[in-house]
Amino acid sequence: xxxxxxxxxxxxxxxxxxxxxxxxxxxxxxxxxxxxxxxxxxxxxxxxxxxxxxxxxxxxxxxxxxxxxxxxxxxxxxxxxxxxxxxxxxxxxxxxxxxxxxxxxxxxxxxxxxxxxxxxxxxxxxxxxx
Amino acid sequence: xxxxxxxxxxxxxxxxxxxxxxxxxxxxxxxxxxxxxxxxxxxxxxxxxxxxxxxxxxxxxxxxxxxxxxxxxxxxxxxxxxxxxxxxxxxxxxxx
Amino acid sequence: xxxxxxxxxxxxxxxxxxxxxxxxxxxxxxxxxxxxxxxxxxxxxxxxxxxxxxxxxxxxxxxxxxxxxxxxxxxxxxxxxxxxxxxxxxxxxxxxxxxxxxxxxxxxxxxxxxxxxxxx
Numbered sequence: 001x002x003x004x005x006x007x008x009x010x011x012x013x014x015x016x017x018x019x020x021x022x023x024x025x026x027x028x029x030x031x032x033x034x035x036x037x038x039x040x041x042x043x044x045x046x047x048x049x050x051x052x053x054x055x056x057x058x059x060x061x062x063x064x065x066x067x068x069x070x071x072x073x074x075x076x077x078x079x080x081x082x083x084x085x086x087x088x089x090x091x092x093x094x095x096x097x098x099x100x101x102x103x104x105x106x107x108x109x110x111x112x113x114x115x116x117x118x119x120x121x122x123x124x125x126x127x128x129x130x
Numbered sequence: 131x132x133x134x135x136x137x138x139x140x141x142x143x144x145x146x147x148x149x150x151x152x153x154x155x156x157x158x159x160x161x162x163x164x165x166x167x168x169x170x171x172x173x174x175x176x177x178x179x180x181x182x183x184x185x186x187x188x189x190x191x192x193x194x195x196x197x198x199x200x201x202x203x204x205x206x207x208x209x210x211x212x213x214x215x216x217x218x219x220x221x222x223x224x225x226x
Numbered sequence: 227x228x229x230x231x232x233x234x235x236x237x238x239x240x241x242x243x244x245x246x247x248x249x250x251x252x253x254x255x256x257x258x259x260x261x262x263x264x265x266x267x268x269x270x271x272x273x274x275x276x277x278x279x280x281x282x283x284x285x286x287x288x289x290x291x292x293x294x295x296x297x298x299x300x301x302x303x304x305x306x307x308x309x310x311x312x313x314x315x316x317x318x319x320x321x322x323x324x325x326x327x328x329x330x331x332x333x334x335x336x337x338x339x340x341x342x343x344x345x346x
Binding site for chain 1 (some may be wrong): 136138162163164187189190208209210212213216217220221222224226
């Protein structure tokens with residue numbers, strides 16, 4: 001089956017991104033397809049490259065990046081939600097004359113339409129809320 | 131095809147009550163994250179519904195140390211069974 | 227591409243943060259993609275419908291005004307939970323956009339009829 005995952009909860013203040021990853025790992029291991037994982041609202045903070053995780057915890061962002069690299073599942077962050085939260089790639093950083101860029105390259109910045117497109121293409125949509 | 135209701139917060143937040151008010155008979159309810167606290171017998175006693183299939187995600191139950199406290203009415207499941215529930219149900223609704 | 231039936235359950239008040247307006251934008255985009263969109267306002271989400279919202283001083287986008295755009299984007303299936311209104315002392319006269327009153331049973335039916343449900 002084809003799944004689309006919508007992740008809405010922020011890392012650190014919710015388990016949303018961690019729960020979604022465990023679901024994603026199981027789904028792929030069972031032979032299902034993930035059309036896209038779409039991060040919206042505060043979940044876009046997961047795509048901040050500049051975080052340093054404590055040694056004794058699983059770094060969820062790194063784990064997602066490894067998962068994506070292994071499975072080629074697209075990790076999409078909404079551009080509007082990202083920009084307002086300071087998750088910004090090099091191009092946008094130059095465009096807005098910001099001091100730095102912050103986007104984890106494992107994540108792709110896309111328009112909100114990709115959430116709807118993923119919902120259209122998938123058999124099931126699962127939301128991991130705040 | 132039944133609906134899968136995912137509850138991710140404790141009962142005090144109101145999401146579980148909402149879920150109970152609108153769920154249809156034979157729908158599945160899966161408690162994840164802090165929602166697993168809804169799986170305690172004292173909380174379920176107030177639920178006044180016997181026609182829903184209740185599940186709780188083991189990883190979250192275990193993290194919170196409530197393995198032996200979870201109501202026998204609730205099936206503790208792993209992530210693979212979570213995937214199976216998603217396959218078997220549509221739509222999937224998350225209640226916070 | 228498939229046309230899906232997408233239901234959005236709006237349960238949060240309008241100005242707690244960016245989430246409400248972002249949800250509204252998702253609804254509008256779903257309309258642009260010509261999906262069959264239904265929105266149910268319930269719990270504190272009914273406050274999003276209250277008329278005369280004026281966010282000029284707060285400096286944030288006006289959710290009530292944004293909801294008026296739904297019709298233009300062909301999102302016309304708007305419902306409001308009667309019990310949530312009543313618990314908050316609100317009536318249809320207090321609301322910005324027309325939304326059909328529903329009860330819990332009806333909301334349950336709407337859930338069953340849709341392919342995708344997003345909650346906010």
